Amino acid sequence: METIITKSQVADAVYTAIPRLACELPADIEAGIAAARAVEDNPRGRAVLDQLAENARIAREDRVPLCQDTGTVWASLEIGPDVLVAGDVFADVDDAVARAYDEARLRKSVVRDAILDRANTGDNTPAFCDIHPVDEPGAARLHLMLKGGGSDNASRVVMLVPGAGKQGIVDELVRCVREKGANACPPLVIGIGIGGTFDKVAGLAKRVLMRPVDEPAADPRLRMLEEELLAAVNDTGVGPGGLGGATTALAVRVATAPCHIAALPLAINMGCSAMRRCTIDLASEGGAR
Structure with missing residues (x-):
């Protein structure tokens, strides 16, 4: 019917x-913050994660933003x-x-x-x-x-050359996080779009943010790429609230599409801790x- x-x-x-x-706060994000708190060894990072958890509780119970x-x-x-x-x-x-x-x-x-x-x-x-x-x-x-606005302002679209390859994507993501990640209220959820055209790649990055942080990519190749990108982001040490620590991002989510032989479109859409x-x-x- x-x-x-x-x-x-x-x-x-x-x-x-x-x-x-x-x-x-969505359940997967709240659980991700709790998991990050359990492994965070930076005192300032732990304090930020504690504040985020408390903020989520107050917002939910008092019905405030x-x-x-x-x-x-x-x-x-x-x-x-x-x-x-x-x-x-x-x-x-x-x-x-x-x-x-x-x-x-x-x-x-x-x-x-x-x-x-x-x-x-x-x-x-x-x-x-x-x-x-x-x-x-x-x-x-x-x-x-x-x-x-803070998370979208920290986002970008870049038209890489095909020869940049995976390393070029890693480098561009790390550069974006180092330059703007602290302004996007980490720990982040980062949507990555790869492929399509200039006008389509940002849509890939936005839509993939809908996938929960505890739901890895179905394609094992994408899953490996997401894990590699997440490790690179967290190795920056930007940390919760931009104050240092092990968890700059809870997850990196990737969506790919076909593209022109001469192109490697890349979109990075930052999602904040809320x-x-x-x-x-x-x-x-x-x-x-």
Whole structure:
């Protein structure tokens, strides 16, 4: 039977999820912070991890934001080949975002235009939305993320030459972490996109941040690359809060794609210690992970 996704389903999911995302650290991130605390031998690093754990507890119990920067809203709808999207499925998302941010008293952080008019829109809209087709019958998943400015500002897209190879990717990631990682509120979750084109590679890096930190890549080659990149990042010693320590990142997640023979596109999307994201299964009765 054909699955139909409507604009009201999407808007309702966004409206319901935003207050929870702002105040509840995802379980995999909270567990990752606890695991990092168990092995951290730097006193300042331990203190930061303790503060992050306490902050998460207070935010959850008192229903207050994990961070004063409650971010921009990113919504990505994954749909399978047999899923019908009726009209402009994102038509009511901005209204849902405006209501959710107002009612939950979350900070509004969106300006009207990046250079021509930097007046605040006053309601945290527009949301940044896209549709991503997947070859998975019945798939209808809405990925949501509240993305803070500090972590996105520490991100980058680089068009490497093919000869740079894997070592060039490692070197660029380490350089990015050394230069900007402390500003992104570590311990980080880092999304890496490799391949595609200039405009597509950043999307790879953003979407792969949705994979939990305790869920390694299914492809063993990607799993090895993620482990190598994570080790290189943590060897920088930037540490929790940028104050030194063994855990600069909880995880590095990698997505790859085909590309032109003359290209090696690389995108690095930093995710902060308050990785506010969830995935909602619109084909079921609203189950989320």
